[in-house]
Each structure stands twice: as C-alpha cells, then as structure tokens.
Amino acid sequence: MNDGPLYVVSVLERLEDGRLAWRGLLSTRDEEEAKALHASLIADEDVKARIEVVEQGKR
Numbered sequence: 001m002n003d004g005p006l007y008v009v010s011v012l013e014r015l016e017d018g019r020l021a022w023r024g025l026l027s028t029r030d031e032e033e034a035k036a037l038h039a040s041l042i043a044d045e046d047v048k049a050r051i052e053v054v055e056q057g058k059r
Contacts, residue, residue, distance in 0.1 A: 005053045007034035011041060012048035022050070 006029055010022040026037055034051050041049040 003056065004029055005031075005055050007031055008052040008054060009034050009037045009041070010050055010052065012050075 006027055008024055009026040009028075010024045012020055013023050015021055025041075026034065028034055038049050038051050041047050
C-alpha cells in the first residue's frame with residue numbers, strides 16, 4: 001500500500017438542472033502531477049478547480 005496523502009483534483013460543473021457539483025478528474029499520490037493539472041485548469045478564468053488532500057485512512 002502506498003504511503004502519503006492522496007491528491008484529488010476536481011472541477012466545478014453546472015448540472016442540467018442548474019445545480020453546481022464538483023467532478024473529480026484525477027486521484028493521485030503525485031503532488032506535482034496534481035498541481036500541474038490544477039494550474040492548467042485554472043489558467044482558464046472560467047474554470048473553478050480545487051485540490052483536496054486526503055490523508056491515508058481518512059477518506
């Protein structure tokens with residue numbers, strides 16, 4: 001089993017019924033990979049993205 005936190009990159013999307021919801025795009029233990037994807041997503045000003053850090057055993 002891998003040690004260390006899990007990084008989950010998500011984007012905020014509007015659903016067909018008008019509600020907003022977070023959709024996960026990537027789950028990785030590689031912090032740099034998560035940061036790179038997040039940076040590329042937020043380069044578009046219309047995109048809302050986040051990185052969640054999930055500690056092992058707490059998800």
